[in-house]
Amino acid sequence: MNDLEAFAKLVQALAAWRQQLIFIGGWGHRLHRLDPRANRPDYQPVFTRDTDLAFANKEPIEGDIKQSLLQHGFQEELSGDHRPPAAHYTLGDEAGGFYAEFLTPLAGSGRKRSGEADATMTKAGISAQKIRHLDVLLVDPWIISLGQQEGVPLPERIDVQVAHPLCFMVQKFLIQQYRPANKRAQDVLYIYDTIELFGALLDEFNVHWKARVAPALGGLADDVRKISTQTFAEVNDMVRDAARIPADRDLPPEQIQATCSYAFERMLRS
Template sequence: MSDFAEFSKLAVTLAPWRSQIVFVGGWAYRLYRYEPRAYKPDFAAIFTQDADVAFPARDALEGDIKEALVNAGFKEEPNFAGNFRPPAMRYTLGDEANGFYAEFLTPLTGSPMRRNSITKQFEPDATLANGGVVAQKLRHLEVLLHEPWLVTIPADESGLREAVADLRIPNPVSFIIQKLLIRDDRAREKRAQDVLYIYDALYLFSGGIEDDLLPVWKSLEATLTDAQRKSITAGIDVLFSRVNDLIREAVTIPTDRKIEPENMLKLCQNGFEELLGGA
């Protein structure tokens, strides 16, 4: 089964919750090419084996997502990283090592600690059980849930011989801004990948910044805290004020195209100037 067929199977399985969930992370980036407002590139999207599914922490997810996934052939496995209670779960498809899997995410707001009602001790507020699954809580994830866009995977590309319609993904502005906000929490190799993600998102939607992206930014900006606004400005300065090692690493990630570091920097600088007024 191809990775697109695996993702499509996940999306079809989660159809009853489609109006409440948003596909974020690397799969959102891959799905941007199905957005009618995106430039149609002649290069492939970066491969990703995991699908991140986000939902608002305040929303109750009716029904049992875990049961639906298990019935569709997914296997539930705990992710013990961080020793969180309860542990976040991942849902794998197939028996191959390092194969396709899905994880659930939800925003972390407020204090990162909570008081355990049984032990009376404070512990990380890192996971949330909802709809039969356990999601990991992440800071700044609410940015990705702001005004999501809809895309459809056409039948001839879904791997299922049917279109997979109305998938909610982050709008490109939220996608880019969240990458800036989480930069200090990312491993170095992930930072370089995020620089490439930002560049590609600005590249794909460069023709519609004023008409399509600027109104989204104005709407999103109104929801941000002062600390987040300052972090965005600092992130642009750290990542895109000059050609740096992260940009040099980012341009080496694609294997089917050549990007000059100076061209990556210039496009990003121009994109942020047009979108954020230089932030």
């Protein structure tokens, strides 16, 4: 089973909840390529076998997502000492198969009143991880239509939600301090590739930043501006490491730095 077949099974399993769940992470970025406004790159997206889905934990979600996943061939793999345990919903062998994870925003100190880590929760039958700075990915998601024409082997077209590309990039800056070096470099590549996809929309993204994203972030908006400037002020090790990731293209680190510096100056201007 290739990854598009596995992804199609996931989309079908989650069809009843497509208005509550938002594709984020690597598969969110991959779905961005299917938007009619996106440029059509001739290189492959960064590979990922996990699919991250975000939801707002304060809103009701009816039904049993876990049961639907099981009915479509997924298995629940639990791990860790949290209550409830963290979960992967896998299709295929655990070592090399496709899997989905559910994520929801973490608010407050990250500790329960008992002193335990406030790291997971149960919603609609599934175990989800609580992640700080996930809220911004819930702001004004885009709708992407999927079907045979896009290479997704679905019996009929289905619309899904995907994180807004600007929010996708902004969140990378907010989580940068928590990420290991290899993941920070991968995030830089995701940011650059997103700008490549939507370079014609920089001014539209600026309008969205001022009207919706910055107000949602509050004081963190200044942090995003500062971190984006620092990240792309020069060709640093993080940018160099990002340039080494793609195996199917020659990507000079100077190109990443210059492109991203220019783009964020336009997108985040006051």
